[in-house]
Amino acid sequence: MLAELKEKNLYRIRKEISQRKNINYCYNGKHYLSFCSNDYLGLSHDLRVINAFKHGAERYGVGSTASAMISGYTTAHRELEEQFADYLQRDKAIFFASGYMANLGVMKVFADRHDLIYQDKLNHASLLDAAKLSNAKLKRYKHLDMSHLTSLIENSTAKNKLIAAEGVYSMAGDISPLPELVKIAKNSNALLMIDDAHGIGILGKNGCGTVEHFSLSQHDVPILVCPLGKALGGVGGIVAGNSDLIEQVLQLARTYTYTTNAAPAMACALLASLQIIKTESWRRQKLMENINYFKQGIKQRELPYLNSETAIQSIIIGTEKDTCALSDELLKKEILVYPVRPPTVPRNTSRLRITLSCEHNVRQIDYLLDSLLEAYNNVLSNNR
Ligand SMILES: Cc1ncc(COP(=O)(O)O)c(C=O)c1O
Numbered sequence: 001m002l003a004e005l006k007e008k009n010l011y012r013i014r015k016e017i018s019q020r021k022n023i024n025y026c027y028n029g030k031h032y033l034s035f036c037s038n039d040y041l042g043l044s045h046d047l048r049v050i051n052a053f054k055h056g057a058e059r060y061g062v063g064s065t066a067s068a069m070i071s072g073y074t075t076a077h078r079e080l081e082e083q084f085a086d087y088l089q090r091d092k093a094i095f096f097a098s099g100y101m102a103n104l105g106v107m108k109v110f111a112d113r114h115d116l117i118y119q120d121k122l123n124h125a126s127l128l129d130a131a132k133l134s135n136a137k138l139k140r141y142k143h144l145d146m147s148h149l150t151s152l153i154e155n156s157t158a159k160n161k162l163i164a165a166e167g168v169y170s171m172a173g174d175i176s177p178l179p180e181l182v183k184i185a186k187n188s189n190a191l192l193m194i195d196d197a198h199g200i201g202i203l204g205k206n207g208c209g210t211v212e213h214f215s216l217s218q219h220d221v222p223i224l225v226c227p228l229g230k231a232l233g234g235v236g237g238i239v240a241g242n243s244d245l246i247e248q249v250l251q252l253a254r255t256y257t258y259t260t261n262a263a264p265a266m267a268c269a270l271l272a273s274l275q276i277i278k279t280e281s282w283r284r285q286k287l288m289e290n291i292n293y294f295k296q297g298i299k300q301r302e303l304p305y306l307n308s309e310t311a312i313q314s315i316i317i318g319t320e321k322d323t324c325a326l327s328d329e330l331l332k333k334e335i336l337v338y339p340v341r342p343p344t345v346p347r348n349t350s351r352l353r354i355t356l357s358c359e360h361n362v363r364q365i366d367y368l369l370d371s372l373l374e375a376y377n378n379v380l381s382n383n384r
Pocket residue numbers: 098099100101103124126166170195197198227228229235236237
């Protein structure tokens with residue numbers, strides 16, 4: 001199995017980062033400029049967030065020491081849940097140890113073997129695994145294709161239906177057509193669940209994500225999952241919705257009950273991150289400037305790109321071999337960009353997934369683009 005993975009260029013090697021400061025990573029004794037983290041607003045390294053984490057550890061200890069149902073639920077967890085509910089304009093929220101656990105736990109609460117789940121073909125692994133765990137029948141519609149979803153749903157006789165999509169797609173950066181999803185869900189009496197891992201903190205006037213971007217509400221998108229390891233710079237996942245719905249999750253989600261609760265210090269750090277997101281809109285503005293600058297530059301250099309308005313800017317290369325070779329070429333230029341390959345993305349769509357942060361400057365983006373152009377010409381001309 002391992003030999004086959006290697007032969008197919010699908011073998012994964014973890015890069016051991018020995019130190020990190022914002023977008024500067026130390027790897028193998030050398031310094032690299034990162035374009036592959038999801039820390040879009042630079043909060044994982046903000047001193048206020050770090051200090052909140054330290055104070056949280058001093059007050060509560062490092063681990064939460066038990067499940068939330070036993071003694072692992074603290075004032076910090078409650079405050080985080082309340083502040084997120086308020087920020088997202090929802091009745092209630094619940095804080096899971098990770099976004100993956102949130103998706104697994106929530107979907108199983110709202111779907112069982114009698115039900116039907118509809119998912120975008122490119123949904124994140126955690127949503128697909130959640131459907132498997134629920135034992136519901138899973139139907140996948142073509143990426144962002146609302147007429148395909150409509151035709152699948154029209155033919156269904158299932159009583160309970162759930163539609164799950166991402167707000168911003170993690171591997172391409174494109175945005176779900178939420179207003180249309182809302183309409184389809186309402187017309188077919190399906191429950192709509194949106195995973196906004198890459199929209200929270202980024203999209204919308206206040207950074208409340210894809211739901212705010214489209215001026216929608218809790219009524220339109222009843223289940224909102226916000227993994228907090230990206231723009232919030234921490235670890236965990238918030239699920240927000242109406243009181244009854246969140247109470248059901250609290251009572252029934254197995255990935256909430258049967259696991260050690262998230263570290264209280266993490267809740268403290270995330271409270272600090274949330275405060276910054278609410279008050280420092282310049283971070284979002286700077287990120288948007290960087291996105292526009294990158295897009296302009298990639299067009300000028302006539303490199304292929306996917307049309308994305310978000311921090312995720314992918315370049316589809318195709319083969320695993322070329323994608324890895326390109327990533328290696330960039331490494332030689334002290335740039336970290338991750339080669340994304342199947343099964344994370346569909347076959348023949350291996351890509352360089354470039355992520356921008358508000359901490360990059362135009363000089364660094366130019367350096368990335370020039371290096372990319374050179375690497376692209378080298379690798380692809382070598383192959384011809
Ligand atoms: C769309 C999406 N959903 C869920 C997750 C899982 O979240 P977490 O990393 O908090 O487990 C991720 C990324 O990891 C993601 O990109």
